[in-house]
Amino acid sequence: xxxxPIQRAIDEDLVRVLYxxxxxxxxxxxxxxxxxxxxxxxxxxxxxxxxxxxxxxxxANFASLGLWFxxxxxxxxxxxxxxxxxxxxxxxxxxSAPGLAVWFAFHSHQADLPILHTxxxxxxxAGVFMSNGFDVLNFSTGITxxxxxxxxxxxxxxxxxxxxLAIVLAFFFCAINIYAMSYRKLFQRVVHARxxxxxxxxxxxxxxxxxxxxxxxxxxxxxxxxxxxxxxxxAIGLLAASLNDASVTPQQHAKTADHIVRNVEALNQLFNQVxxxxxxxxxVTQVIRLHFRLGELFERxxxxxxPQAAAKGLALRIAPTTLVVYDxxxxxxxxxxxxxxNAVRYTEEGAIWMGLRRxxxxxxxxxxxxxxxxxxxxxxxxxxxxxxxxxxxxxRDARQGHGLGLPTVKRLVDLLGGELHLRSAxxxxxxxxxxxxxxxxxxxxxxxxxxxxSGPSAQGRRVLCIDDDPSILEGLTSLLGRWGCVARxxxxxxxxxxxxxxxxxxxxxxxxxxxxxxxxxxxxLSAVRDTLQRVGHEGAVMLLITGxxxxxxxxxxxxxxxxxxxKPVTPARLRRTLEMLWQQAELDGVRMAxxxxxxxxxxxxxxxxx
Ligand code: ADP
Numbered sequence: 001x002x003x004x005p006i007q008r009a010i011d012e013d014l015v016r017v018l019y020x021x022x023x024x025x026x027x028x029x030x031x032x033x034x035x036x037x038x039x040x041x042x043x044x045x046x047x048x049x050x051x052x053x054x055x056x057x058x059x060a061n062f063a064s065l066g067l068w069f070x071x072x073x074x075x076x077x078x079x080x081x082x083x084x085x086x087x088x089x090x091x092x093x094x095x096s097a098p099g100l101a102v103w104f105a106f107h108s109h110q111a112d113l114p115i116l117h118t119x120x121x122x123x124x125x126a127g128v129f130m131s132n133g134f135d136v137l138n139f140s141t142g143i144t145x146x147x148x149x150x151x152x153x154x155x156x157x158x159x160x161x162x163x164x165l166a167i168v169l170a171f172f173f174c175a176i177n178i179y180a181m182s183y184r185k186l187f188q189r190v191v192h193a194r195x196x197x198x199x200x201x202x203x204x205x206x207x208x209x210x211x212x213x214x215x216x217x218x219x220x221x222x223x224x225x226x227x228x229x230x231x232x233x234x235a236i237g238l239l240a241a242s243l244n245d246a247s248v249t250p251q252q253h254a255k256t257a258d259h260i261v262r263n264v265e266a267l268n269q270l271f272n273q274v275x276x277x278x279x280x281x282x283x284v285t286q287v288i289r290l291h292f293r294l295g296e297l298f299e300r301x302x303x304x305x306x307p308q309a310a311a312k313g314l315a316l317r318i319a320p321t322t323l324v325v326y327d328x329x330x331x332x333x334x335x336x337x338x339x340x341x342n343a344v345r346y347t348e349e350g351a352i353w354m355g356l357r358r359x360x361x362x363x364x365x366x367x368x369x370x371x372x373x374x375x376x377x378x379x380x381x382x383x384x385x386x387x388x389x390x391x392x393x394x395x396r397d398a399r400q401g402h403g404l405g406l407p408t409v410k411r412l413v414d415l416l417g418g419e420l421h422l423r424s425a426x427x428x429x430x431x432x433x434x435x436x437x438x439x440x441x442x443x444x445x446x447x448x449x450x451x452x453x454s455g456p457s458a459q460g461r462r463v464l465c466i467d468d469d470p471s472i473l474e475g476l477t478s479l480l481g482r483w484g485c486v487a488r489x490x491x492x493x494x495x496x497x498x499x500x501x502x503x504x505x506x507x508x509x510x511x512x513x514x515x516x517x518x519x520x521x522x523x524x525l526s527a528v529r530d531t532l533q534r535v536g537h538e539g540a541v542m543l544l545i546t547g548x549x550x551x552x553x554x555x556x557x558x559x560x561x562x563x564x565x566x567k568p569v570t571p572a573r574l575r576r577t578l579e580m581l582w583q584q585a586e587l588d589g590v591r592m593a594x595x596x597x598x599x600x601x602x603x604x605x606x607x608x609x610x
Pocket of ligand 1: 343389403
């Protein structure tokens, strides 16, 4: 992956280094021309040919300067590789003249000319090594044209001193090539290191930017969250103070109490939304897929929003579908609920449509929620998925929501393995869509219609509650008592086991997760389950209640499908969870599922309740 950028960086550096030497080389070659012409001046063999050869040398030298000028003036006219190749061609032309000119030395009457010429060639070769040694193409063309003719001619002279000179020159030729090789390696390593350093600096800068953005998002999150949480708390404080006012009439008291209850509910709802998001972040939200009829879910969610839509004069159209999907009905219901609630909230006239589009698919299709509402500007279409972000609620009026719906929807759709798409324009409505997979009609376990409505009653059920906080224990047992349950409250494992030995056989065991003496509810429930199994009672449902979220044990329990409720737990939530667990236990009992299946509950208690 990195080879290409590094090769490019090497080429770019090579071009810079090769061309940087050209102006100096221009003067060096004039010096060489002057020296060579002067040593041949006294006895110049084949003067015409000699003049042509050195004329060519001078021309090539000017051409070399011209090439340098072009690259200096128009550096982007060619790629780095092409500039390197052109430079190699320049080297071939430029060095061929003094290299081949050694032939004149062997046709001169002066015996020392071959040696003098060779000395000049070695000097030029040192220059080639210094300026072109970094690149194999430039170095080998330059050095070959420069030295090879002299080596061949010296060997061909068949005299001892010239043969020795030929051997020395050949040795020099080999040595300089080997040096150039390590010179090139060093150069490549330096460029590598520089590119790596550059990459590191770039990725550090990117990471810094990501961290800064995350920190900004966190600041925004806390500012908005603390405002939205403070607001109802503040109202509750003021309202509670007025309850102490003796001059207030009983009617006003009742009204104030009603306001307090509504603010508590709002606070609770907000807490639950934030905790839901946190649960999804920490990975303890379970996805439990079932085969069910999508039409039933549409109907259920649609019925929830029909009154609100009708109150605003909007037509809410739910397209009938016979598709059976394989998905988590609870999570999907929350997605559709949030989308429909937004559609109703942000549409003033027209219609809302929810349905399935097959889009040419045999299996599954896209669920779409469309509205003819105010729409969302393109520049807001990313930020609306950030927690607490709202397009137009600068005063953070809680009646206009908190900006947690779409982040929840997005995370849920991700969790379900889909991708949420949005198409919207101001004044032209919005379309949210995501994909669902088809299921098998034969694998449907139960209709979504008969979940809670026909669930087993709490009346007469025995419930064992385990919590080390006496006030919670008291609150829980009295609540269960009001539902008609026979509740027994104990504060630890020993007392729980004692209750079982005393003959209290529970239909449900509710246990706090964090107990005294570093005991966890999971350990206590396991001990209770073992004891019940030993005495032949296996039907009790077990439910953990926790305020903890980052525990790895909880994450493991979540993946195993053990029911966990997260605090704060409302009475309605607890009741619904218990009824669902009892219903599931009855279903499992009736179906007499083979061993292993009974333990895999199709219910995620923490999510089955809204
Ligand atoms: P909330 O609706 O509670 O403000 P959301 O996270 O659900 O929070 O939505 C974030 C923002 O996205 C909203 O403030 C709203 O401006 C915009 N939005 C969401 N759904 C729609 C929609 N169907 N039509 C227009 N705007 C929408």
